[in-house]
Amino acid sequence: MKQRNPYLSIDRQIVGDIYTNREVLDNLTVLCDDFGSRFAGTPEEHKAASFISDTFSRYGLKNVELEEYPYAGWTRGTATLSITEPINRHLHCISLPYCPAADITAELVSVGQGSPPEYSALANTGDGKLVMAKSSSPIDLGRWVHRKEKYERAVLAGASAFIFVSEHPGVGPETGSLQNNRPAPIPGISVCKEDGDFLTRCLERYGKIKMQLKTTDINEPRKSWNVVADLPGNETPEEMILVGCHYDGHDISQGAHDPASGMVSVIEAARVLSTYATDLLKRTIRFIAFGTEEIGLTGAFQYVEAHDNELNNIRFMLNMDAAGGTSRKGIVLHKWDSLEPFFLTAQKQLHADMPVGQKVHSYSDHFPFFLKGVPSCHMGDPTSAPSGRGFGHTAYDTLEKVALENLRLASSIGARIALRCANEDEFPAKRRSSNDVQKIVDTDPGLEGYRISLKLKT
Ligand SMILES: [Zn+2]
Structure with missing residues (x-):
């Protein structure tokens, strides 16, 4: 009816x-x-x-x-990211909102898509490292893992900084804040998919790579x-x-x-x-x-x-x-x-x-x-x-x-x-x-x- x-x-x-x-x-x-x-x-x-x-x-x-x-x-400053060992290479990157100013040299580690099981697999080896995660989420997880959650899991794992990698080709780095209404405890930056893939290849080929990250953002x-x-x-x-x-x-x-x-x-x-x-x-x-x-x-x-x-x-x-x-x-x-x-x-x-x-x-x-x-x-x-x-x-x-x-x-x-x-x-x-x-x-x-x-x- x-x-x-x-x-x-x-x-x-x-x-x-x-x-x-x-x-x-x-x-x-x-x-x-x-x-x-x-x-x-x-x-x-x-x-x-x-x-x-x-x-x-x-x-x-x-x-x-x-x-x-x-x-x-928060006001954006310039950010620079370079591989220092075993090769030298500059990569384009942007700070994510609430990133603090910092100058860090550390080893790079990848957590894939940055889901909870991938962070668990990192166990205690994240300490002091630059932790890199893609923006995508594993399909079988049944939920979207938000950037903030990936960043916060990196902080909890003892990372010295966080690198967020866009999952989409051709759109450059993806932005998004690290925290809600407060300065972030460790730096977080973003790179485009293409540079993220390059870093993944470097990890596979060299086993170990060292990077330097400099950020100059202002929190006030x-x-x-x-x-x-x-x-x-x-x-x-x-x-x-x-x-x-x-x-x-x-x-x-x-x-x-x-x-x-x-x-x-x-x-x-x-x-x-x-x-x-x-x-x-x-x-x-x-x-x-x-x-x-x-x-x-x-x-x-x-x-x-x-x-x-x-x-x-x-x-x-x-x-x-x-x-x-x-x-x-x-x-x-x-x-x-x-x-x-x-x-x-x-x-x-x-x-x-x-x-x-x-x-x-x-x-x-x-x-x-x-x-x-x-x-x-x-x-x-x-x-x-x-x-x-x-x-x-x-x-x-x-x-x-x-x-x-x-x-x-x-x-x-x-x-x-x-x-x-x-x-x-x-x-x-x-x-x-x-x-x-x-x-x-x-x-x-x-x-x-x-x-x-x-x-x-x-
Ligand atoms: Zn919105």
Whole structure:
């Protein structure tokens, strides 16, 4: 039997507007071409925050604020990497965010893809060595081993420095921070796949090679901003739905796919909901552009601390990090089985490719909300196998790779999902107790990397 869609008329307005408009791509062009990487600590970061806040105001949103916060800043210096024995060779490398300044000469050792069994095989032989790991993950492991986990396992193994090797040919070195919001304990750098393969051949041919690594990066305190804007609810405005994405990218890249494609989709959802839903919205939809995600989810952690007294009133948090890119625009719930029927009903009404599933990871802005027990999801593909970033986090994450159709799909799904979360009277999820959160943190396979980071902290 066909079910009635009570949102049909507003769905048509929202989707019709988005698909007969190119505002979302114009906003992406400004973010990428005018403000470049928007990397934490650059003047373009602040310009991007101001542009987003001006755009929210222009679209008629209320309570538009730039919320300032301090964080551990980092500025890239030049890095050099050379083989010193048994041959002499210079290789191109880049420091990874939070790398300290250092000058180290040590023996190179490879841990392959840097999975837990490969690190176990290293046993005590990592002491003082330069530990090299590829960015890919073994397929049979069933999960993606994140760069941070590989780095942290290297630190725990006693390495003197970490070398991250891209798995993709032709895209140069892949960047990504070593720690969250603090200077890293040992240097970490990245080389391209081709140089990583060369180093692997050298290890095979010579058995033992010695390398020198010099880094000159600067770690110093800085300030950044979250941009917050509301579409107030008419019945219970204190109850809120959050729709967010970070706006900062990595300094070597435009960050067009990650995160800007998601950021402009959030802005587009705000535009159409402000145009068509202002009078009928029951609860408040709050849009957040998070700062400094790439170096530690700092903006999101800051938000949950600063808004601690409102967390009980957050019905749901939708994280749209990089959502306007090529991945499917599904609802990936963070272990909220009770919410699946709600989103499956929405799926039937939307007639869009929006798979619904459950999976949690600790590497984007939903995670601070997850830790506080707030019901949350990210937009993505719950069915996808663990895979690498492709051109993500490289110099090649550029504007022309983002398709307007993907931005339209992400923003039209995001807007309609936010509307349903705000207006349905039944929403079968309540904030989790810290005990219930802890149980998931202790056992979920997707949070193995987070458990390693806790080991390093203590
Ligand atoms: Zn991102």
